[in-house]
Amino acid sequence: MQLSMNVSPGWNVAGGAFLLIGAAVAIALGNVFLGAGYLFGWGFFPLAASMLFIIGFYAYVARQPWVSVDDDETSDQL
Incomplete structure (x- = not known):
């Protein structure tokens, strides 16, 4: 999701x-x-709450740090 959000902010x-x-x-x-x-x-109130939840989830994902993969790490160490 971070990649798709980074493509078109x-x-x-x-x-x-x-x-x-x-x-x-x-x-x-x-x-x-x-x-x-x-x-x-x-x-209509749960509908509005679900829309606000989606906005909060987008903000949560956007604030997560990017996972960096170094050359000496393997996928099982992430």
């Missing part, structure tokens, strides 16, 4: 921004539907 930022906007819209729709008396409005 701009798309990762744009995707995270769209997920953040989507989470805000889901929370707003949940509030609107709950205010109107519809119980399915509660379903």
Whole structure:
């Protein structure tokens, strides 16, 4: 995942921004539907939480250090 995120960092930022906007819209729709008396409005909150979880996972992976492989190391020592 680090390799794919390193290839196009701009798309990762744009995707995270769209997920953040989507989470805000889901929370707003949940509030609107709950205010109107519809119980399915509660379903928008786990949807927003899952979007925020994906953003957090992207940030976690992006902050991980790169694994370096030296010439004297073998794959079983990593």
